[in-house]
Amino acid sequence: MFTEFFEAVARxxxxxxxxxxxxxxGVASGIVGTYVVTRRITYIAGGIAHAVLGGMGIAFYxxxxxxxxxxxxxxxxxVAALAAALTIGFVSLRAKQRxxxxxxxxxxxxxxVGVLFISQTPGYGENLMSYLFGNILLVSANDLYxxxxxxxxxxxxxxxxxxxxxxVCFDEEFARIRGIxxxxxxxxxxxxVALTVVLLVTVVGVVMVxxxxxxxxxxxxxxxxxxxxNMVLAVGLSIAFTTFGLAVSYSPNLPxxxxxxxxxxxxxxxxxxxxxxxxxxxx
Amino acid sequence: MTxxxxxxxxxxxxxxxxxxxIEGGNLSIDVGEFxxxxxxxxxxxxxxxxxxxxxxxxxxxxxxxxxxxxxQVRSRxxxxxxxxxxxxxxxxxxxxxxxxxxxxxGKLFGPYTADDRRAAELALRxxxxxxxxxxxxxxxxxxxxxxxxxxxxxxxxxELLLLDEPTTNLDPRVERELYxxxxxxxxxxxxxxxxxxxxxxxxxxxxxxxxxxxIHVHPTSAIEGKMFAEIFGEDIRMIRHxxxxxx
Numbered sequence: 001m002f003t004e005f006f007e008a009v010a011r012x013x014x015x016x017x018x019x020x021x022x023x024x025x026g027v028a029s030g031i032v033g034t035y036v037v038t039r040r041i042t043y044i045a046g047g048i049a050h051a052v053l054g055g056m057g058i059a060f061y062x063x064x065x066x067x068x069x070x071x072x073x074x075x076x077x078x079v080a081a082l083a084a085a086l087t088i089g090f091v092s093l094r095a096k097q098r099x100x101x102x103x104x105x106x107x108x109x110x111x112x113v114g115v116l117f118i119s120q121t122p123g124y125g126e127n128l129m130s131y132l133f134g135n136i137l138l139v140s141a142n143d144l145y146x147x148x149x150x151x152x153x154x155x156x157x158x159x160x161x162x163x164x165x166x167x168v169c170f171d172e173e174f175a176r177i178r179g180i181x182x183x184x185x186x187x188x189x190x191x192x193v194a195l196t197v198v199l200l201v202t203v204v205g206v207v208m209v210x211x212x213x214x215x216x217x218x219x220x221x222x223x224x225x226x227x228x229x230n231m232v233l234a235v236g237l238s239i240a241f242t243t244f245g246l247a248v249s250y251s252p253n254l255p256x257x258x259x260x261x262x263x264x265x266x267x268x269x270x271x272x273x274x275x276x277x278x279x280x281x282x283x
Numbered sequence: 284m285t286x287x288x289x290x291x292x293x294x295x296x297x298x299x300x301x302x303x304x305i306e307g308g309n310l311s312i313d314v315g316e317f318x319x320x321x322x323x324x325x326x327x328x329x330x331x332x333x334x335x336x337x338x339x340x341x342x343x344x345x346x347x348x349x350x351x352x353x354x355q356v357r358s359r360x361x362x363x364x365x366x367x368x369x370x371x372x373x374x375x376x377x378x379x380x381x382x383x384x385x386x387x388x389g390k391l392f393g394p395y396t397a398d399d400r401r402a403a404e405l406a407l408r409x410x411x412x413x414x415x416x417x418x419x420x421x422x423x424x425x426x427x428x429x430x431x432x433x434x435x436x437x438x439x440x441x442e443l444l445l446l447d448e449p450t451t452n453l454d455p456r457v458e459r460e461l462y463x464x465x466x467x468x469x470x471x472x473x474x475x476x477x478x479x480x481x482x483x484x485x486x487x488x489x490x491x492x493x494x495x496x497x498i499h500v501h502p503t504s505a506i507e508g509k510m511f512a513e514i515f516g517e518d519i520r521m522i523r524h525x526x527x528x529x530x
Contacts, residue, residue, distance in 0.1 A: 038373055160392040167383045170373050177336065177362055178387030178439070221374060225419040230374045 005250040015246075017139045018256070022242030024147050025199045026216075028154045030235030032196040033217035034227060035189055039169040042214050044092075044190065047103035048084045049197045049209035051110030055080020056131050056201075057117035064121045073131075074146050077201060081194035084110065089187045111206075134205035134257030136246070147202065150195050157192060165189055166227055203242060204257035215264040216241065219271050241267070287350035289314045289443050289473040290335055292498070295344035297330055304330050308344070308498035312490065314442075317469045319484045320477045322494035328477045329365060331494055332447050335475070336362055349442065358387060361436030365447040365477070367428075371421050378416040380431055381406055384438030406437040410464050426457035430464065437468060444468060447477045462487050 009015045036045050059076025062068055084106050092099040118128045130138065139147075158165070167175045168185040176182045193213075200209045220233035245260030290312040297305040304327045312318045322328050333339040334346050337353030348356050361384070384406070385399040395403075407413040410430040415423070423431060429449055436444060446465075450458040465474055466487050478484050485491070493499040 038370070040370075163382070163386060163395065164392065166375070166379070167386055170375060170380070171367075171369055171383065173364060173368075174383065174435070175386070177338075177357065178384075179358055180387050221372070224374045226376050226379060227374050 002247050002251075005247045008250060013141075014137055014139070015250075017141065017144060018136045018246055019243060020144060021136055021139045021147060021202060022246065023239050024144070024151050025203050026238035026242060027235050028151050028196045028199050029213050030216055030220075030233075030238045031158055031231045032154065032192050033213045033238070034220070034231045034234050035165065035169060036193060037214050037217040037221060038227065038230070039189070041190075041193070042210060043100070043103055044085075044088055045193050045197060045213055046210045047088060047107040047110075048081050048190075048194050049201065049206050050107045051084035052077045052081050052197060052201055053114030053131055053206045054110040054112075054117075055083075055114075057114035057121075060127060061117040061121045064123065072142075072146070073127075074143070074198065077198045078150075078195065080110065081198050082191055085190035085194035086187060089190045093183055093186065114206075130205070131201065132205045132207050133255060134201070134203050134208070136203045136242075136256050139202060143202070147199055150199055154192055154195055157188065161185065161188065162228075204260060208257055208261045211261045211264060212238065212241070215268045219268050222271055222275050237264075237267075287314070287347075288312060289316065289349060290475070291347045292334070293345050293347075295334070295341045295346060297327075297334060297339065298342045299330075303496065305334075305494070305498065306496050308494075310492055310498050310500050312473065312475060312492075314473055315469075316490055317466070317474045317488045318476075318490040318492060319488040320475065320492045320494060321479065321484070324479060326495040328479075328494050329447055331492075331498075332362070332445055332475075332477055335443075335445060336360060358439070359442045361439045361441030361444045361472075363432050363436050363446045363449060365451070367432060369420075369428075373420065375420045376416070377407070377412060377418050377420060377423070377431055378403060380420055381434050381438050384435040387439075402440060403434075403438045406434040409437060409468060410434040426453050426461070429453065430461065433461075433464070441472060443473045443475065445475045445477075448479070449476060450478065450480065 005015075009019065036042055055076035055078070056073040057076070058080075059071050059073045063071035063073070087106060088099070088103055091102045114131070115128070118131075121127075164175075164180060164185050165188070167178075167180065168182055168189070172182055175185075196213065197209050200212055204212050216237035217230065217234040219237055220230045224230035224233055241264040242260050245263045246256055248254070248263065249256045249259035288311045290310070292308050292310045295305060295308045296303065320328050320331055330339065334341060335348060335353055336357055337346075337348075337355075346353055349359060353360075381403040382395055382399060385395060385402060404413060404416070407416055410433055412427065412430055412434060415427070420428070420431070433444075433446065433449065436446070444465075449465075450461055453461065462484070465476065468474060469487075476484065476488070489502065491501045493501065
C-alpha cells in the first residue's frame with residue numbers, strides 16, 4: 001500500500017524534507033501542546049494561529065512587491081504570533097473579563113489583514129491556500145534551518161524553566177505567594193505557544209493548527225501521570241500522526257495537512273471512546 | 284529586641300469597600316506557639332491571614348511578622364489557602380507537587396537540587412505520604428490532598444505555618460489525624476490554624492484568637508463554652524477537651 005510513498009521518500013528531496021519537518025515540528029508541538037491542554041488555553045492558541053496569517057500576508061506582500069527576497073513570510077509570522085500572544089497575555093492579566101472578546105477580535109482581524117495583503121500581491125494567490133491549509137510538501141532546505149532554529153529556542157526555554165512553568169500552570173496562586181513572577185512565566189508560555197504555532201502552520205496551515213497542537217497532548221493525557229511523560233508521549237504521537245498522514249495521503253494525492261488531522265482525530269475519538277471519556281454509562 | 288514575636292498586630296483596622304472588617308485589633312503570637320484563629324463565617328478570619336501574608340494592607344495600625352513588614356518575610360511563611368482550586372486531572376505526581384514548595388526565593392530557572400529532594404521527602408514523611416510519592420495527584424483522597432498541600436507548605440521550610448481551614452469537609456477521624464500532624468510540626472515551627480470549628484483544636488493549641496470584627500485573644504485554659512456562645516452565637520461546635528486527656 002505504501003510502496004509508492006517509500007519510493008518517493010527514497011527518490012525526492014521534498015519528501016525527506018517533509019518527513020524531517022514532521023519530526024522537528026512534532027518535538028515542539030508535543031511539548032508546548034501539553035502546556036496548552038493542561039493550562040486550558042486552546043482558545044488563545046487558536047487566536048494566535050489566525051493572527052499569524054496577517055503577519056505572513058504582510059511579509060509576503062512586501063517581499064513580492066518591493067523585491068525584498070530576505071523577507072521570508074516566516075519572519076512576518078513570528079512577529080505577528082508574538083505580538084498576538086503578548087497582547088492577549090497582557091489583556092488576560094490586566095482585565096480578565098474581556099479576554100475572550102479580545103481573542104476573538106485578534107483572531108478575525110489577523111485573518112482579515114492576511115487575506116487583504118495576499119489579495120493585493122501580484123500572482124495567482126496559491127499562497128493563501130498553502131498558508132491556510134499547510135504546505136509540508138513545499139518545505140525547502142532553507143525553511144528547515146528556520147524550523148530547526150525555532151525548535152532549539154523552544155526546547156532550551158522549556159528545559160530551563162520546566163519547574164517554574166509547571167507550578168504556574170498547576171497552582172498560580174501558590175506560585176504568586178512564593179514570590180514567583182507569575183506574569184513573566186505566563187507571558188513566556190504564550191510566546192512559546194506563538195513560536196510553536198508558527199512551526200505548525202507549515203505542516204497543517206493556520207486553520208488546523210489547534211488540532212495538531214492539542215490532540216496528541218490530549219491523547220497522551222489519558223496515559224500520563226506526570227507532565228514530562230505527557231510531553232514525551234505527545235511528541236511521539238505528533239510525529240507518528242504526521243508521518244502516517246503523509247504516507248496515507250501520498251498515493252491518492254490527498255492534501256497532506258487535512259489527512260494528518262483526520263488521522264489524529266480518529267485516534268483521539270477511539271481513545272476517548274475506549275476510556276469512557278465521552279459518555280458515562282447510566283447503569 | 285532579640286526575642287521578636289512571630290506575629291504582632293498593633294491597633295489594627297481593616298476596611299474593604301467602606302465596610303469595616305477588623306476594628307482596633309491587637310494580637311501577638313510567640314515563636315513556637317500553636318495558635319488558632321476562630322470566628323463565624325464573614326467574621327474576618329481569612330482577612331487576618333491575608334494581613335499576616337502582606338497580601339492586604341491594614342487601613343490603620345500595623346502588622347509585623349518576625350519584626351518586619353509581612354511582604355518582606357513572606358518566603359518564611361508556609362501558607363495554605365482555604366479554597367484550593369486545582370485541576371484534579373493535571374498530570375503531576377505527589378512528589379512533583381511537594382517539590383513546588385522549593386521554588387521561589389529567587390530561584391528563577393534550572394532543575395531541583397538534592398537538597399530540594401531531601402526537604403520534599405522529609406515533608407512527605409511528616410504528613411505520612413512518603414509511600415505515595417510516585418502516585419498521581421488525581422488518585423489522592425480529599426484528606427490526602429489536604430495533607431499533600433500542607434507538605435508542600437512545609438517543604439518551603441517555613442518558620443511560620445499558616446493554614447486557612449485545613450479541615451473543611453474532612454471527616455472527624457481524618458481531622459484528628461491532621462491535627463496530630465500539625466502538633467508534631469509545631470515542635471519545629473510556629474503554627475497558626477484558621478478554623479470555624481473548635482471540636483479538635485482546643486486540645487492542641489495554646490492560644491485561641493477570636494475574630495468577629497474585634498479580636499479577642501484567650502489562652503486555651505480559659506476557654507469556656509459559654510464564652511463562645513456569647514461571642515459567636517450558637518453556631519460554633521464546641522467540645523470541652525482537657526489538654527492532657529488521652530488521645
